[in-house]
Amino acid sequence: MKAEKNPWYWIPILNFASGFPYAIIISVSVIMYKNLGISNEDIGIYTSLLYLPWVIKPLWSPFIDLHSTKRKWFLSMQLLISIAFLIVGFTIPMNHFFFLSLAIFWVAAFASASNDVATDGFYLLSLSKDQQSFFLGIRSTFYRLSMLTGNGLIVIIGGYLETEFGDKTKAWSYTMIIVGLLMATITVYNLLTTPVSENETSEDAVAQQKDFITVFASFFKKKQIGIVLAFILLFRLGESQLMKMLTPFLIDLKDAGGMGLTTEDVGIIYGTFGVIALLVGGTLGGIAISKHGLGKWMLPMILIMHLPIVGFILLSHFHPENTIYIYLVVIVEQFGYGFGFAAFLMFLIFVAEGESKTSHYSLATGFMALGMMLPGMISGYIQEYLGYGNFFIWVLIATVPGVLISRFLVFPADFGKKTTPN
Template identity: 60%
Template structure:
């Protein structure tokens, strides 16, 4: 069969295979580490560093042009990703899991970035421009669907296991093993259904062989408006890069911590007695008294639908103990600083369970994103990118206002959260199609695969650097002000987009097709 006449058979799962590893490594890892007790600062820093393989992937993208076929590359890389996710699952219950799993995610990220290069190049070679514009919406939709499958279905699966076992470590271990098996199935599907022959592959290789390794990069930086192009790519996702890192902690963090006035055992009673006799009088505490408060003072975590005692996490190592019990220690320090006056410490999160987050993103969010992505691709193919660039950018970024409202007003009904997620996901699906179509325009010319990899590498850099500091910014500003900052961070990309030049009807489907 022809390689370009059955795109519905291979485009969805091929792009799902690009998006799912990215979702697990960049997004789902945030939820996993949050559930396993890692702080917002560490989450923002370490999970953002996992972007680095996507940033530097242009360095080896010409090799994918020269060695083997795109299809060989993405099948091999998808198999490697499957294996590394399986190993992550077995590594989670071990001591020092944080750095072990980060290292495994790091290697899987290199495989995933290589898979992206090969998959993108395969898409650009197999489909003509008019079909590229139509399927860009489908492509970005299934890419984003994989993100929601991670943030929705995978998280929901983990949440159910948390409820079943009462053990977050075991739940996430089983979940990651399941993800590895799912990636194995997808790899087998893509091996069977993706076209075996790549149109223009021979011709493309001749072009690349006639160029030096360095000339592939030089030709990219000689493109018209290259400074403006790179500035736009780097800044377009400035707000999103920070939002995606701190949105899950915002949804999971409790509404507040409260001091419980009555202990359930002798140690808690002693801690409360110490609080009433010394803390509220402002008296100096000894090291042993301070440790008693840190470990035994009864503290209630007020979530959205319930309150539960904040348990102490026992650990003999002082540094690890302080990390694991950061919430308890911070609460006690607040009490001591205020001489016991501040018994209710606001955190500002939405207090949702992991399972609830999975349900929200895995149902309504999934449907909204699908509709938005499909409509975005159709709109561009009907009327071209020029007409839709600004409306799509606004549709993508303005829903951040919904998170600002949630952070400040904390509505009692969970349906407000559903509404915000639905609007945000539809806007993202609809708007991101324009950005991806513009990257295709940037890659036009010789060495499409390498140039597209360069463009997406700069895009990843624009996600990595702001994401690394997002946890620090959030803890300094608080959630409400942080989301305002995120909204303001979208303005530079919006302004730069007005100065970009590209063919008026770029992406518009030809009338004769």
């Protein structure tokens, strides 16, 4: 597909629209439920189960490949997500709001996973390999920026409304309605800016003629598939647990081992300096791979991504009174995440290379989601058993298997490097 519109117009916001609902469903729901009185154990189990649509999305990704255009898919799914968030806002004041809102979040999660499949396919078919490498950092940054918009701006709004109304239920009801309206606005923008034509290459056309079983089976015939899957499943073993318990840690009172911050404090910390650090890290990560290739940067990027967990270990043991230390830890962690995660995304693109690359990329990200869901489900129990201090030490240890496995991966050292014209 040759995009008749400048990629700078649509890549940032299209990927923002992919990450934003994920942030609300997976991350902001944790903050919301924590403030509405749900226990850490229940938060860990039920919000982790919301990962399931991303785990099993490869089962219906061939259907998306074979029916209609990817643009129609992601626009219709984004509209459905907008409606779902509005409905969640209206369920919060109701009895049994926890399970009612979870059910709607499930609908939004399936729509969001489908949106991801269509968006990924649109990206892979729209750009040359050089462009994919160049825009990888931008794509990753705006995806992560959308998550920080949830954990930052949306949480700030929720915290402000908590103070304004003096009623957390009313505050989060209004917040989710605002989220739905924002998602609807993003959908309209993508309708107006994304290229309309989708002229796939002959390779993609042949791949689409294959049946699901052939497409599915061909993924497991790739070289080193056992090691590749182990790496994808274990790479985020630590991060999956960190993401679920980090917000409870920041909000819980110091008597409970937390940092005692308000909801608005958490939103400000992640929505200001965290955003800047992420933008810088993500952009530099994409540029580094584009200049030197994945081979040079794989291990350094993985280490830069994981080592900032040490900062949360220190916070949980010393509980500094000055919030500047929390800002410093978040800045370092967000920069490391933005810079390091670019390597993982580029490796997934390598795994998806060849025929049926949209479906294969979806399979790879599905296994990634499984690696996030299972550890996240038990993270609340592990945290309650170990306490926050020892929990963060465990999280750091959990990053080791992914680092070790990465040393056995075989891929071209210059993969992702921008080729220079003769």
